[in-house]
Amino acid sequence: MNEVTSLLARALDGEPPPELTTDDVLRAGRGRLRGRRIAAGGGVAAAVMAVALGAAALTGDGSGGPDPTQAAQPTLPPSTVDSAPPGPSLPLPPSTTADPRYVPHPSRATQLTKTITGAALLPGTINQDLVFQPYNFGYTAAVEVPAGGGRVNISIYQPGGQPPSSCLMPSPDAVCDTRVRDGLTVYVGIAGPGSVSARTVRPDGTWVAALAERTSPAVTVDALVELVTLPGLALR
């Protein structure tokens, strides 16, 4: 099976740098959500219209009545038009558009690399290969682990949102837990030896997330908890 995995990995040779960004995905997601709301609003409006038409037909004078489409107009109170779910025609929430995002700098990426590699919490080769780079509104570092096809990904950024409250370990069988270290709540996920995650939010709003998948030598959850709570990772 590993040979087939290696074979498939060969198909990825020459992988170009990604053009798709998190912002692109967020925009597409918001667009799809707005489309859903418009569709739902249209459904509600259609249902209201159908009820109004039915009511007009049933309460007619029995002489054949007016054209249902004409009867519908006075029957529909103005408020029914407004009863469609808000959202489609509204601007994005102020918290989304007005949030001043953190602007990453290469020099800060270098500092973060030194801070984390200096702590030497990860196995030797993984720790050595760790290099942070600016990415969207923060920094990220990813290291491929050839043995077992695993990887380590660490993200440090300032989204300005609420603290995370769920386990994001990418496995349906992951065990999610909460730890507290240096006064910080750390959400951890454990999917097996070498496959662990940890993330926390700093008092200044900086999020620090670390994910290890199929790592060998295995990255431990204790190491990731210590890593995400290291001093010096706050971005503001």
Place this chain on the structure above:
Amino acid sequence: MSGRDGEFAEYVDTRLPVMRRTAYLLCGDWHRAEDLVQTALSKLYVVWPRLRASAGIDAYARTVLVRTSIDESRKAFRRRESTTSEPPELSVPPSGVEDAVDVRRALGQLPAGQRAVVVLRYWEDLSITETARVLGRTEGTVKSQAAKGLAALRELLAAGRTVLEGQS
């Protein structure tokens, strides 16, 4: 940025590179792979509030990605753009073609469903049961598709000079 967007952005940051590779193995084109990932993640965004409470986010994302890929492959315009069974003209002799090209070409000749089974089983390292769940197929079908997919890959690669040895 709202809490919903922040958490979702964190997930995307973490998973995008992995999903992009899986998508590439499923479709064989980096641009289309990014389209697939964006489509899958935007679908995920819509259901994020109820999904984030569970530990199965990645399984859901993978399911959406794979099914979107298969749906796309069924569309007529995609079929027009698909690779043919004949290799394209090469400016160098076949002996100069890298293994990667051979593998891509071989993968490109597998039917979409079979290709998805191979990618899920051997790249995503899913079990038969998990693969069947993602694809909405029976375990028997997945076993059969995996065997046929590997056999086809072996044959195609052997024909293309690269031999896949010792796989079952």
